Amino acid sequence: MDSVKETIRHFILTTYLPGESPANLRDDTPLRKGGILDSLATLGLVNFVEKEFGIELDAYETAVDNFDRIEDIAALVERKRGR
Amino acid sequence: MDMTEEQRRLQQSAIAFARKMLAYDVIAADAAETFNVEAWRACADFGVLGMPIPQEYGGLGLGLASLLAVMEGLGYGTRDQGLLFSLNAHLWTNSIPILVYGSDAQKAAYLPGLCDGTRIGANAATEYGAGSDIFSMRTRAVRDGDAYVLNGTKMFVTNATVADLVVAYATIDPALGAMGITAFIIERGTPGMTVGGKLHKMGLRTSPMAELIFEDCRVPLANRLGREGRGVDVFECSMEWERGCILASCLGVMRRQLEECIRHARERKQFGLPIGKNQSVANRIVDMKVRLETCRSLVFRIGELKDRKEPAMLEAAMAKLHVSQCFIQSSLDAIQTFGGYGYMTEQQVERDLRDAVGSGIYSGTSDIQRTLIAKALGL
Numbered sequence: 001m002d003s004v005k006e007t008i009r010h011f012i013l014t015t016y017l018p019g020e021s022p023a024n025l026r027d028d029t030p031l032r033k034g035g036i037l038d039s040l041a042t043l044g045l046v047n048f049v050e051k052e053f054g055i056e057l058d059a060y061e062t063a064v065d066n067f068d069r070i071e072d073i074a075a076l077v078e079r080k081r082g083r
Numbered sequence: 084m085d086m087t088e089e090q091r092r093l094q095q096s097a098i099a100f101a102r103k104m105l106a107y108d109v110i111a112a113d114a115a116e117t118f119n120v121e122a123w124r125a126c127a128d129f130g131v132l133g134m135p136i137p138q139e140y141g142g143l144g145l146g147l148a149s150l151l152a153v154m155e156g157l158g159y160g161t162r163d164q165g166l167l168f169s170l171n172a173h174l175w176t177n178s179i180p181i182l183v184y185g186s187d188a189q190k191a192a193y194l195p196g197l198c199d200g201t202r203i204g205a206n207a208a209t210e211y212g213a214g215s216d217i218f219s220m221r222t223r224a225v226r227d228g229d230a231y232v233l234n235g236t237k238m239f240v241t242n243a244t245v246a247d248l249v250v251a252y253a254t255i256d257p258a259l260g261a262m263g264i265t266a267f268i269i270e271r272g273t274p275g276m277t278v279g280g281k282l283h284k285m286g287l288r289t290s291p292m293a294e295l296i297f298e299d300c301r302v303p304l305a306n307r308l309g310r311e312g313r314g315v316d317v318f319e320c321s322m323e324w325e326r327g328c329i330l331a332s333c334l335g336v337m338r339r340q341l342e343e344c345i346r347h348a349r350e351r352k353q354f355g356l357p358i359g360k361n362q363s364v365a366n367r368i369v370d371m372k373v374r375l376e377t378c379r380s381l382v383f384r385i386g387e388l389k390d391r392k393e394p395a396m397l398e399a400a401m402a403k404l405h406v407s408q409c410f411i412q413s414s415l416d417a418i419q420t421f422g423g424y425g426y427m428t429e430q431q432v433e434r435d436l437r438d439a440v441g442s443g444i445y446s447g448t449s450d451i452q453r454t455l456i457a458k459a460l461g462l
Contacts, residue, residue, distance in 0.1 A: 018461050019461070038458075039218050039262075040261075040315070040319065042261065042262065043261065043313075043315050043316065043319075046262070058311065058312065059255060059256070059259055059263055059311055059312025060256075062259070062312065063258070063259055
């Protein structure tokens with residue numbers, strides 16, 4: 001789980017938050033509700049997660065309540081991978 | 084930006100074609116807001132509609148840079164910018180998304196007709212309450228067995244009155260926001276899809292535009308384009324191509340404007356001298372030249388990137404912003420250079436400005452392009 005979180009965190013930092021300190025992007029930071037990721041960035045993250053972890057997410061799995069914090073996204077990945 | 088010998092040849096061929104086959108009375112067509120079906124078919128026969136589509140689907144499989152060279156040639160050779168606008172809408176927002184996101188069955192069913200001119204394509208995304216904020220669209224798609232049922236109204240649909248095929252966007256659930264948007268391919272005659280009243284525009288009047296109304300429009304599951312909830316991927320693909328390419332024909336118009344202004348400035352005499360000997364006139368034409376060259380570089384850069392299968396969203400936004408602004412300014416400068424005659428309909432200079440103003444609005448306004456570029460810069 002920790003490696004999943006770090007992979008997601010690294011992607012967000014390098015793609016959408018260049019120059020931001022990793023310490024400021026916590027596991028429970030609200031990415032969409034907090035205005036860090038807009039619609040297109042969210043789609044980019046969804047596409048990355050699917051490709052990186054070899055899973056497919058349906059529309060409702062990417063709803064903001066399920067797909068907003070790194071810890072929630074990582075948990076979703078683990079569930080989809082059957083772990 | 085140097086074209087290859089092949090691209091130059093293609094461009095010259097496009098210019099010759101346009102001068103021969105697209106040289107009708109555009110003043111009258113513009114006034115009557117007439118879409119020229121024969122001209123569309125001629126463009127299809129010439130091969131424009133199939134240029135970016137692989138040969139297996141009836142296209143020519145040419146690279147994007149070559150297509151841009153052709154579009155520039157068409158813009159130079161014809162005065163019917165409305166026709167070219169319709170061609171662009173058909174290519175970038177209908178054919179290309181079907182090519183990129185369509186299933187094998189969808190590609191086989193629709194691309195050949197889109198290439199040979201027997202099917203005209205349209206794109207239905209914008210709504211009354213969802214323009215720049217396109218992802219807030221409210222047209223709803225509810226799954227019902229082996230189909231989706233669509234309800235809602237789309238605005239500003241180019242080619243709506245003549246389209247055989249529409250790529251339309253709807254949300255499966257507004258609460259999902261952008262992640263609920265889904266794309267569909269809908270054929271003319273599908274019960275529940277009707278064309279609303281024709282919309283009358285400032286320019287590009289020979290390109291038909293209307294509302295599209297969906298009332299319990301049943302669309303088979305097999306006609307969903309791409310995955311459910313991934314309509315944004317399809318839409319952004321359209322926009323990346325459209326923003327980068329729709330203004331290629333405008334390069335041709337700007338080149339024609341420049342040549343006509345130079346000729347006029349040399350021939351028109353006032354106070355015993357060609358008006359081009361006045362710095363104020365010459366400088367204006369110099370600026371038109373500089374704009375044209377910077378615009379060509381930006382547009383053809385898109386072609387280079389897409390031919391290498393690299394993303395070009397930032398470059399497309401920059402091209403759209405810069406070329407539209409330059410096109411509008413050069414059109415104003417052309418009118419100013421021609422003076423009173425430039426203001427008259429008969430000279431066909433004023434129509435370029437009316438056509439150009441739309442370029443700062445369609446495919447995402449200039450304000451939106453700046454927002455996209457700022458985000459890409461990390462601002």
